[in-house]
Amino acid sequence: MFNWNDLVFFLELARQNRLALAARRLRVDHTTVSRRIAELEKDLSVKLFDRKTDGFVLTEQGHRLFAVAERIEQEVMNLPTLLGTGDEAANGRVRVATMEGIGAWFLAERLVELREQQPGLVLELVTERHLINLTKREADIFISFVPPAGQRLIVKKVGSFRLALFASEAYISKHGMPESREALLAHTFVDYVEDLVAIQPVRWLLDVLDPASVAFRSSSMHAQQNAIASGVGIGLLPLFSAKKNRMLVPILFDDVQVFRDVYLSVHEDLEFLARIRIVTKHIVSFFKRDAGDLQII
Template identity: 30%
Template sequence: MDWDKLRIFHAVADAGSLTHAGDVLHLSQSAVSRQIRALEESLGVTLFHRHARGLILTEQGELLFEATSSMGRKLDAAAARIRDSEEDVFGELKVTTPVGFGTLWLVPRLPKLYEKYPDLKIELLLEERVLDLPMREADVAIRMKEPSQSDLIRRRLLNIRMRLYASEQYLAENGTPPSIEELGNHRLICQSPSTPQVSSGAVLTQMLLAQSLGSTLMVNNYFGVLQGVLANLGIGVLPDYLVADFEGLVRVMPEIESGDVPVFLAFPEELRQSRRVMAFRDFVLEEIQSYRKWQSESGGD
């Protein structure tokens, strides 16, 4: 099968238009059309339904597009290995993390990584959805649970817990509740239990919301919860790692906390030798080690 025709087919299927594919490939529409017709003739099938709004893959076309997509991922991985055989760390790296951890912990630390590897191009995917690493939706993942796929290299980074925090100013103005029974005199800031999040965090939030509360503020991620706490709006449910970067946070009712939430770093087996992946892994491990050192010296648990 002609590789060039497959490349053109993939571009057309991806763009859904001969014209747009031609723009990407720097070919005329007629040249792209000829190549698609030739490929269809060689296979003896119709690959696209032609409509006024564009092109839609037939069943046979979808099968071929799945194959060309797989080929593309393998070629990208091979190219990454070839580039990574050089001394320098450079090129693109897709990293996925939950919104809270990525926004509040990872991003503020990235200047150190870029300072060491200025030619690195990171695409940070912040979402709660678990992306498929073997299918190369991302190169590296930081997840709040152990990955279930067997073909991944994984490393447990640390355990975190969700706890109650407030600002010094809020507590000075409103007092510190001595027990959970007194929480009703304060505004609780948290995620809704139905919001995608670690199960132990949802369980803790559900328990707190079951109290007789006069006022609440619900936000769909921990960044929003943190901003509410820093704005002196009330007492928030937040991950414990934040106290290392936000000294103004004061823990409230230390007896109330979630269970352990394991944090894992994972990447596909095929990227074991990737210099970019190894550089990112080492950077994260160094930062985790620094956090643990701070935790030990500050007396945090």
């Protein structure tokens, strides 16, 4: 007969992908986790996981059960609120995926604010160069510069940010301050590694020019910013990161204005879970509250 308690083991293994990690979180032996999963698969007559070298991966049936099990879990967690015996609170893990720059320079410190308000949350911030697949549960929430395509996704624009050209004082002292867009053609730039760009809107320098001379390329926006600050060349940077480095000097600030929209995406199976709802509400609110940090130097 199906044992409801086996869902606890199923959810943890689905989230951790490895027996040892799931066992540690559940405070049991890894053989117990393995046994309970085997019993659950037998009781339901389905294969829930593919056992691969890099861990346990949900099958199609496993993904279906995961969505149902999470709803059951959240309903249980919401019982105090539903019965009027507690305040609204979020518990559990929420994985937010985004690009490196906005994750490191903008999102991280603001997600910490939420963690202080909701101590039951475990927040994971994952940075990737490619578009995250929410349908495959690669993350719970995705913050991106383009609206992702996929079935049953809830996508909303939450804000936008501005980018501008920057260089270091050392670079300007050596090569001069360009006074026009045409003058930029004679300068050296910092840019992305072309063949590693998974999302074309990240190649934002092309909105200004296709540079003839590039001295440094990196797939990391953080590395690009450090290279620009060291004096190797001019680069196009988001204001939310550039304003944090006093060594960076804006170039043609009023003439060169590049903008990117920011989208928040969540799978509709997760949209109404308390922890997802609270995190998405917080993200939307601080994009509105801190719009100036994204737009103003």
